[in-house]
Amino acid sequence: MLVQVLGQGLSVGAVLALSALGLTVIYGVMGVVNLAHGEFVMLGAYSMAILSGPLGPWLAIALSPLIVGAIGLVVDRGLIRWLYQNPVKSMLGTFGLGIVIRQLVLIAEGPGLRYVDLPVTSAVTILGEQLPVWRLVLIVLAVVTGIAVALWLSRSAAGLKVRIATVDADVASTLGTNVSRVNALAFALGTGLAGLAGALVAPLGSVYPNMGVSYLVGAFLVVILAGLGSIRNALLWAAGVGLVTAAVAVPEDDVLAQVVVWSLALVIVATRRQTVVASRV
């Protein structure tokens, strides 16, 4: 059971981490709380479901974040830029956006469940327990992506511009950074990460228009615990949430796991000595 809990917990945590990372980048850079984030995960899962047949699973996984990121770019120019630096307005606006995306997918693809074949069907035996190799691949891909994004933000010239724009958009603009381009880039990056999460998780469950809500809620749980704005904390708390969820869900059931995880989270937040302030990246 230990291996099951670890495998399931870390892979759930990895998907949560990618989603929460996207939320964190978007909030950190443009002050937008993206309640349509689950829908971008769903779009990633659908692009995996549609493309993995004709193109093969690996190319589909590579393309999904690009496609979803491109959609994110269009959405940013069309809607999100009117909501910058206004968290409350952005929550209502992006929730409306989420409804629109969901219904468009529902109209185009129908309400039925879709399934995606596992790209790697084999399983390994660890300590006498079977574990699908895909879960391991998922964990590795998510961790590599998370580290790459963190390094890009902290080491590259473009990442530096993003961080300057995060701290003070006016100063960044004065120093010659095209802030509106940085914002668009950050939104595309955040939604692209959500798209990757969707593509990776699609083979483990079913794909349907309303699937986004649970990812949104999970990502927000991580964000509440980690504080909006810290990438490292988001990754660590995502792993923690995934493990606790699996520790209850594997021997018991999913509903109890949800209740336990949220109750624990509320207790942690209520008893925390230092209150969390929504700092930027």
Place this chain on the structure above:
Amino acid sequence: MTVHLRKLRFPATTAAALLAIALVPAVLSEFSVGLIAQWLPLVVLAISLDLLWGENRIISFGHGAFFAGGGYVAGLLLRGPQSDTTGANYALLGEGSGRSTFDALVDALSSPQIAGIPLLAFVLPVVLCGLVGLLVGFVIFRIGSVEIYAPLVTLGVGVIAATVFLKLPAIGGSNGLSGIPPYVGGGPTSVYWFTAAWLLVIYLAYAAFRRSRAGRRWRAAGDDPIRLDALGADTRRLRAIGFAASTALAGLAGALYVGVAGFMSADVAGVLFSVQALIWLAVGGPGSLFAPLVGVLAVQLGQHELSEQLQETWQLLLGVLLIAVVLGAPRGLTGLASSGAAAVQRLFSRSPHLDG
């Protein structure tokens, strides 16, 4: 003589709203009266949200959970002990110990009655939802950046409630709680009057609260919590108590709702219904006294007229509507109406006769 439109506006709108409510049973068919009676408790839910959003700048994505919770409690008491053959009630308290204990509890709680109405069907939802709300409020206002974390925490509360309600056999599980009798007999019209009377009392209390000292302090806690703290108030405790008052009112709304609709299901606790409630308020214009009434009637009427023909497209329209209101009319329909009234007033005051 100058017409003081601003002074006239408030009593005029109040009178018009009262008249409209009174005329509904006289003018419309019994079916429509029954339909509108179902919307009145939704107005109460919208008032509970306005108390937070309009008056204190807190957004809750979880009020559906309190509405559903209040509805389930009231529904169980209204229905009374069931001669239920499915054995669903056994499972709640474990095998063997179930039936008599649960039914005895429901029986005991529904026995204090006034004029045939179980008193606790109103009291219990308010108390329970208020207590849970106090707990949630305590957590929310411990975290900094309330305007961001309050929606996130309430979102989680809604999700938990919806999953738990779905799995509880005693309240019907995924079938929902059905067969709930109305509070009063005599068909849709008397149910309408009963609900409208409750709405009127709640509305009057809400209007009085907004004008009171406590109401001003409550608004101040949302406008500038730091300054209010500096003035010596315990803003966190105040806001937690206000949050609890709002969730208690949402529970009462649910209790009223099951008496009209006769049914409660776990979907209502979910995030989508909670957001629908936010849309009513966004369309009405948060912070305005009549926003809950206007918003609920406008959106529900639209839904009733359009959802049959449009199917999925209706939800799509609702999403577009939410975006449009957020971008184009942040003060909603009532905001549009009062800017219209202000424009008319300017027209009058520009008249060349300068008297007085």
